[in-house]
Amino acid sequence: MSYVPIADQPDEMHDPQTFITKYIWSQDHKVIAIQYAGTAIAVGVVALVLSGLMRLQLGFPDTFTFIEPAEYYQYVTMHGMIMVVYLLTALFLGGFGNYLIPLQIGARDMVFPFLNMLSYWFYLLSVLILMASFFVPGGPTGAGWTLYPPQAITEGTPGAGAGIMLMLASLAVFVVAFTMGGLNYVTTVLQARTRGMTLMRMPLSVWGIFVATILGLFAFPALFVSAVMMSFDKLLGTSFFMPAMISLGEVVDYRGGSPILFQHLFWFFGHPEVYIVALPAFGLVSDVLSTHARRNIFGYRMMVWAIVAIGGLSFIVWAHHMYVSGMNPYFGFFFAFTTLIIAIPTAIKVYNWVLTLWQGNIRLTVPMLFAMGFIFTFIHGGLTGLFLGNVTIDLPLSDTYFVVAHFHMVMGVSPVMVVFAAIYHWFPKISGKMFDERLGKIHFWGTFLGTYAIYLPMHYLGFLGVPRRYFALGTTDFIPQSAFELNAAISVAAIFVGVLQIVFFINIFKSLWSGKKADPNPWDATSLEWLTPDTPPRHGNWGHELPTVYRWAYEYGSPGVKEDFVPQNLPPNEVQMENPGEKYKESEH
């Protein structure tokens, strides 16, 4: 890529002067990243509380009578939608994407800073619309996070009036926000890389976020149109998704629509969405693992191609969510095939992570613990996906707690492990302060062991055939009393993990307030964000001159070099060798 000299600018052109332009209506990608992350985590806490309420009901039925069926279904719905879309998507792309892309590719900012700012404010608007649904008559929608029609908009479902309309409106606004941010991320990666930063030298974090953003730009429109079409069905009486049917005894005025069409649209978004969350996590965790293992990421090229392959395949597997939806069952052959194919590039990534540890020199820091915790939980969650992806096995397991356990393991716990790994890893750069190592370790062990205690046994409730989305199991002939006791134990573990997250917040706020001043590069890392002239980096990131990149981001443990890492921007002739007579030989990356 040709180098644009205009990018070398004096600082002052970029520096906003007032508090409001600096921290509120900011166009600095780093401030926007923190705004995104703060909002996402705040709304995630709401969803976490909702899950605690659900677990109270499931673990101790008939005890907490203030939880009624309608409310239970509202908790289920809001918990799922918030966690998947408003927390994880926003945090990985709007949060980490915003913070890391310009810093890791050596750019001053996103290429469209104003659009970037708008993206955040639209995201905040979508969150406010969603939260407003808690306060309207009938409450938020209780249609399940999948919002399947007809029941999403018919009587008999909680929040089928204002609740569902606010949900659809909020999603539409979210997609607008995402599109503004997403176009920015893609353009920035393609157009604003600094001298020497070829695509195949980019850190895997950028690769993961970049490909995930492309997925999002293709996938979110499907969600957008389904939200618009369902709104039309509800408000204007169209029949996109509504067949001739009755509703609580009365024939309603719909005819000819297809509920399954909605499911196709929803999962055409919904499956890539899994990877919109997973790919950034894959990328971030690769960087954390390599840095703290003091070893080059193993098989970088394969890792990049695996990200691209998974991203591509993720668009042709969506109907594995619909094996028992009543669609033409012959589709099952195709989608089971494509789904299990995706296991191959995914497995390669796992192998390469553990092979990165092999022959490494592993520092068991807090971010490293979370990153390795991710490997364990992701292996577990990935493998159980092979049950559900195999169409035959989906027959007994679909719609049971096996599904709940699987996707929480692979899409809940695993990405959250990465979220914490990444927060602890980059916290010194973002805040300029070190976090409390001891609190971080307590947080890790409690979260890691606690979540496994929740989800490992839950799979077995699914094998047994316990259905999901049941307010109360009541009496059946095949669910033994011991399953109720297991449910109570799971709830205790869940409440423990939920409450334990306070430790994380204490750590963050305590460290911001009185943490030790952080070294600019406390982990001895190689990638550009650690090599900024200021910590935290100032607006414009690089001072007068943009960095020049000479190599990939994983030059750890190079033979003959004095330090065990070589920063990306260190000119070859300045690399200190153990044996001063020797000359540094550049790697092929």
Place this chain on the structure above:
Amino acid sequence: MAFAIVIVLLVVGSVGFHIWSPWWLTPIASNWGAIDTTIDITVWVTGFVFVAVNLFMAYAVYRFRYSAKRRAKYEPENKKLEWWLTGFTSLGVIAMLAPGLFVWADFVEVPDEAHVVEVTGQQWQWGFRYPGKDGVLGAADPGLITEANPFGMKEDDPRGLDDVLVESSLMHLPIDRPVKVLLRSKDVLHDFAVAQFRVKMDMVPGAVSYLWLTPTVKGTYDILCEELCGVGHFVMRGKVRVEDSSDYEAWLESQPIYADLKVQAQTNVVLGKASYAMCAGCHGAQGEGNPALNAPRLAGLQDWYVTAQLEHFKSGARGSNPKDSYGQMMMPMASALVDLTTMKNLAAYIGSMPIKTSSKTLFGDLSEGQALYDKNCSVCHGGNGAGVWSVHAPRIGGMDDWYLARQLRNFRDKVRGSHPEDDLGHQMALMVSVLEDDQAIEDVASYISSLNVN
């Protein structure tokens, strides 16, 4: 070090949990043992990978823990190793996928000799349709569904005349005969799932989906709805009874066919009035009820509800619990009604009685009661308590408060609704858990009694 040990312990613990878990697939009762085999293969393959990769990681963390003296090995890639691992993984995937696809091929192709049964779903009830002698179901259209035609039968379709329509949640199936289960929904999405059969499928309004199986073990199994279908999703339950072919045929033979039902729909109120003579002593000449005798008001109740309750009293599904002393009084009375037609006539007469308001005996907090009612009861029983036929929820608005409160307590205390054949009572027993205490029951009963249906 600690991390490596914990990973090893987690791997050992997970394998141990798997081996000794008391929670596993329920004993199978259908021909789909191949599904269980596919699960077993997948458990072995994935279990191997889980153990191998995690132990490798634990060993790596232990072996290559940090030392200031050591340096990581610089090795950006190892093409040979990567391709070996890729090939090895592909083999594992094939080992799992191939058997799965063969079983799926069996599942999508229904054997020619399979007989047909239709399951219908609606919020939050099951219904069943058997094709009768001709083996073919008559046409049906959701647009035709009314209280009198709950299956939406097309009247002019001759193939439907011998259909057997069952509006109860008990399904019958003969053992060892393959059956193609056609699935139809009248309103929203539902899912027909029986854990012991292993197979399940959604029911989609506007379409007919299917699954097939051969029941192989006699017994009665739970049917659960496993696709979220609104606030009553978790109460949408039924039973399927797998029985000998001869028992099945005898049962089917005893069921009225659609052509008969059309005729029977003409009930005889005069005959019903004659039957009512024995009821009048307690329930009053106009069905106004008599609290002193613990006899509730009947006037205003829908005929289908009265019929269903009389059947339950007669069969013992209601009133057989020793703690239900007033219900026990109804059992001999209902037994005196010789057949279903007699009950329907009686119910039709009760349905024709003039409605008067009940007098208040309870004085609960009406606003508390309303809050509870609007959120938990109104969906099925209607905003004013008039009842909704499609969910089989009777009129409760304006009825006797003392009786409503007693029944709510009975549901709560498992005195009513816990008998396996009282499917609707079972739904109420699940719902009533939202009422915290006797005060809540009094509040909601007072409120319901204050509702003005007309």
